[in-house]
Amino acid sequence: MISVQAWSDAQRLWDFQQLNHEPRPCSVGIGLGSHDLGVADAAVDLYRRGMMPLIVFTGATSRTTRERMPRGEAEHYRERALELGVPASAVLVEPNARNTGENIRFSRALLAERGVDVSSVLLVSKPYEERRAYATARKLWPEVEIVSASTPMTLAEYVDSIQDARLVLDMLVGAQQRLLIYPEHGFMIWQEVPASVAAAYERLCADGFTGRLVSAPSA
Template sequence: MISTHTWTDAQRLWDFQRMGQKPRPCSVAVGLGSHDLGVADVTADLYHQGMMPLIVFTGATSRTTKERMPRGEAEHYQERAVQLGVPAEAILIEPNARNTGENIRFSRALLESRRISVSSVLLVSKPYEERRAHATARKLWPGIEWVSASTPMTLPQYVDSIQNARLVIDMLVGTQQRLMVYPHQGFMIEQEMPDDVVEAYERLRGQGFTSRLMLQAPERST
């Protein structure tokens, strides 16, 4: 059973990892592939709201999606969006990306190859991946206005949708580690880390929520 203190720390990470930006009209939306079809659902909803004329779904497969999405994450996202009423001609597929950096770089290359002018991108991800995706996009494709979006839901609602509380906390801890490590490796822009967020991360890591950590663990700077 997960304690109240653990939930409080998980909530701190969840709140930090979400950007809290309000969706607004952009040149294009980029939906980042993952195990979560909710990304396709919210992208379709934003399309129907008139937030963008064009969608890029990007993603190959991973160890967590190869059985559920054997044709690739982007392909399954496209199928879902079409089922939800998005015209197929409004969707481009980028089927090769296997991480967030490739999602951004390969989507950019695809749009440039089609000579599609882009000044702003509605970046759609899983809720707890908003900040990581945003920071990565700003590093790899500067000069673009980036607006983060995801399924509007609370942490308890997300846990209910996944049906595995420990896994969700593991994913929050893994994402937080990357936010702390990746700027130093050149993968994303630097993030200001509030003390309470870093402390929550360290406590959760110390409690064994480590299945999504990289081998290299960040050390808190002094």
């Protein structure tokens, strides 16, 4: 049973991760692979709205996705986009990335290889990883403009869609940990974390929501 305090703390982390960027037309969209097919849906919606002419889906598999997405996160995302009517010519797949840093670096390399001129990127992630994705992209691809996007939804709606509250809270805590420790390792830009957010993170860790914490930094 998740306590009222834990839900309150999770909401604080959720709100902090949201950047509330207004989507605008960009050179390319990059959908970051994960357990959540909603990222593909969000990318397709943005494509239909004319926000980008090309989508890169990036991601191999992880311990969270190897059973759900045996062909790889990016490939399952591509299949979802094609099912929803996106033409195959508008989708590229980067199948090797295993963390957010590799998502950015490998997608950048793929686009350069294909001769795609990139001045701006619409970066599509899970709602609770907007800030982490943005901070990583700003560090690794500083010369392009980064616009963060995700499916507009509340924390409660997201938990209902995933049907695993503990997983969502674990993921929220993991995303927050990376914001705190990764800048010193050069994996992302530094961002100020309000004391109230840091305190919420510490309480959730103490409550045992530590399933996605890392000990050895890897972007």
